[in-house]
Amino acid sequence: MKSYNTIEDFLQDKSFLSWVLHADTSSGCFWEKMASDKEKGIILHQARLILLEFQATGEDWEEQDQLLLLSSIHQNIQQGKPGRGHSTIKSEHSEKNHWRGISMLLFVIFISMMGFLAFDVVKYHTEPALENTENKPHWITKFNPKGQKSKIHLPDGSTVIINADSEIKYRSDFGVNNREIHLTGESFFEVVPDSLLPFRVFSGKVITTALGTSFNIQSYNPDKIKVQLATGKVEVVNELLENQLVFLQPGEEVTSVGNQKITKSKFNPKKAFSWKSGVLFFDNASLSEFELTLERWYGVEISLENRPKQKLKISGEFKDSYLSNVLESVGYAYGFNHIIDQKKVKLVFEH
Amino acid sequence: MKFHTLKDIELWKLVADGDQTAFDHIYLTHAKDLYKYGFRFTQDTELIKDVIQDVFIHIWESKNVLFINKSIKFYLFSCFRREVIKRVNVACKYESIEDYHSKISWEVSFQEILEENQISLDSTHKLSRAIDALPLRQKEAIYLRYLQELTYDEISELMGVQIPSIYNLIFKGIKSLKTVLSHSDFTSKVIFLFFFNLHWY
Numbered sequence: 036m037k038s039y040n041t042i043e044d045f046l047q048d049k050s051f052l053s054w055v056l057h058a059d060t061s062s063g064c065f066w067e068k069m070a071s072d073k074e075k076g077i078i079l080h081q082a083r084l085i086l087l088e089f090q091a092t093g094e095d096w097e098e099q100d101q102l103l104l105l106s107s108i109h110q111n112i113q114q115g116k117p118g119r120g121h122s123t124i125k126s127e128h129s130e131k132n133h134w135r136g137i138s139m140l141l142f143v144i145f146i147s148m149m150g151f152l153a154f155d156v157v158k159y160h161t162e163p164a165l166e167n168t169e170n171k172p173h174w175i176t177k178f179n180p181k182g183q184k185s186k187i188h189l190p191d192g193s194t195v196i197i198n199a200d201s202e203i204k205y206r207s208d209f210g211v212n213n214r215e216i217h218l219t220g221e222s223f224f225e226v227v228p229d230s231l232l233p234f235r236v237f238s239g240k241v242i243t244t245a246l247g248t249s250f251n252i253q254s255y256n257p258d259k260i261k262v263q264l265a266t267g268k269v270e271v272v273n274e275l276l277e278n279q280l281v282f283l284q285p286g287e288e289v290t291s292v293g294n295q296k297i298t299k300s301k302f303n304p305k306k307a308f309s310w311k312s313g314v315l316f317f318d319n320a321s322l323s324e325f326e327l328t329l330e331r332w333y334g335v336e337i338s339l340e341n342r343p344k345q346k347l348k349i350s351g352e353f354k355d356s357y358l359s360n361v362l363e364s365v366g367y368a369y370g371f372n373h374i375i376d377q378k379k380v381k382l383v384f385e386h
Numbered sequence: 387m388k389f390h391t392l393k394d395i396e397l398w399k400l401v402a403d404g405d406q407t408a409f410d411h412i413y414l415t416h417a418k419d420l421y422k423y424g425f426r427f428t429q430d431t432e433l434i435k436d437v438i439q440d441v442f443i444h445i446w447e448s449k450n451v452l453f454i455n456k457s458i459k460f461y462l463f464s465c466f467r468r469e470v471i472k473r474v475n476v477a478c479k480y481e482s483i484e485d486y487h488s489k490i491s492w493e494v495s496f497q498e499i500l501e502e503n504q505i506s507l508d509s510t511h512k513l514s515r516a517i518d519a520l521p522l523r524q525k526e527a528i529y530l531r532y533l534q535e536l537t538y539d540e541i542s543e544l545m546g547v548q549i550p551s552i553y554n555l556i557f558k559g560i561k562s563l564k565t566v567l568s569h570s571d572f573t574s575k576v577i578f579l580f581f582f583n584l585h586w587y
Contacts, residue, residue: 085563096418100435112447
């Protein structure tokens with residue numbers, strides 16, 4: 036086995052080159068493993084950076100444009116006679132061939148005019164097709180109304196579990212040119228690793244970037260956004276506070292309140308992720324929190340009668356329960372009756 | 387397509403016999419690389435496309451007399467290079483080719499990489515500038531060797547430089563980049579970012 040002690044060792048390796056430049060995954064595991072090596076990983080990464088930078092010089096040539104030029108070449112080939120001598124590649128003409136040169140020049144001008152016309156025709160014919168085939172990226176939206184949760188698979192293999200009253204939006208080229216998702220509400224993300232396309236979630240002003248991990252984002256209130264990490268690592272940044280970057284460890288969460296500094300703290304994973312397994316979890320919830328959560332979860336409207344003066348702290352855990360069961364047991368403990376009329380729910384507190 | 391399995395000599399023989407689909411295959415395989423390579427010399431995309439067109443017309447027209455015994459890619463690259471340099475020099479008679487290079491393209495493209503890879507700007511900016519500052523010949527040699535995977539022999543012939551000098555150009559180029567990389571603070575940060583994605587494999 037080769038040793039890979041210098042940047043050149045990597046650059047000289049064909050499979051390394053195709054891994055970096057052509058996203059060839061056949062030897063991916065081998066390089067991924069080496070990348071996590073303490074010493075070699077650094078060298079590997081440097082070699083990778085150099086390659087990527089060199090690759091980035093110059094524009095990529097659009098395929099349509101390539102084909103256009105090819106058809107123009109075809110025109111030239113068919114109209115030109117063999118051995119006519121192309122104007123630029125063989126451009127030396129001796130004095131004796133002066134007249135021949137001039138006639139050749141006229142001929143070439145004629146040909147290029149023809150070519151130009153043909154080019155226009157080709158262009159005219161291909162343009163309508165262009166619009167159809169180009170597939171301009173469009174937005175794809177997944178929306179859950181209140182009372183409904185869903186799990187979707189993204190084109191890159193990642194999954195999102197979308198909570199009730201939440202929406203995600205991504206472009207049709209997701210997984211090809213970007214992995215960017217816009218979120219309103221709450222979702223849990225399980226991200227498939229991809230070293231070249233970071234996975235980014237935009238929620239309000241908060242951008243969360245992951246390279247392969249699972250995490251939860253709660254952004255029902257755009258001014259109070261929570262990012263909670265289950266596995267892996269993510270980077271969280273608030274657009275308004277560009278310089279403040281926060282890295283999270285599993286079990287840590289950040290809360291971004293308006294324009295204030297992002298704060299990091301520990302959270303209870305059981306509570307935070309329970310929603311995605313159908314568990315309704317209250318941990319010292321206030322009455323309004325309780326109300327809002329139920330409205331979202333069951334897609335109902337709740338009204339209160341005889342709102343109690345003292346503050347309630349509601350705790351409880353319900354797995355796949357009917358609303359009536361939840362209200363029954365919470366009401367028993369905190370002293371209210373409930374009336375359910377279709378989508379309208381009334382909680383009546385006893386004095 | 388069946389052409390993928392053919393060796394260059396076999397493929398060229400088809401073209402020499404007048405097989406236009408084989409010719410198209412060669413175009414579709416290499417035109418993109420040539421186009422990108424063109425940016426080593428100029429930012430003028432029309433000029434680059436013109437030269438590509440001429441090179442392919444030229445190989446078609448001389449298919450009966452042309453014997454490609456090395457790789458087709460090498461032949462295309464060397465034709466292309468010669469012609470591009472010739473025209474760029476005409477386009478700017480009073481400027482040297484070095485001046486003609488637009489530096490902006492390096493910066494812009496690097497910006498894109500940064501965004502793609504989430505690398506913080508200040509740290510890798512150094513690498514970008516270091517590459518920018520490399521002599522053109524070093525850049526070109528590194529590009530042809532590692533990005534286009536040409537052999538030392540081919541690069542030597544292409545650039546009109548002795549083989550040992552090619553080794554030298556590449557060695558020196560990588561060496562200066564290495565110094566920049568080892569002196570920058572980027573490793574900890576970037577490698578960190580790089581790692582955690584791997585960690586979860």
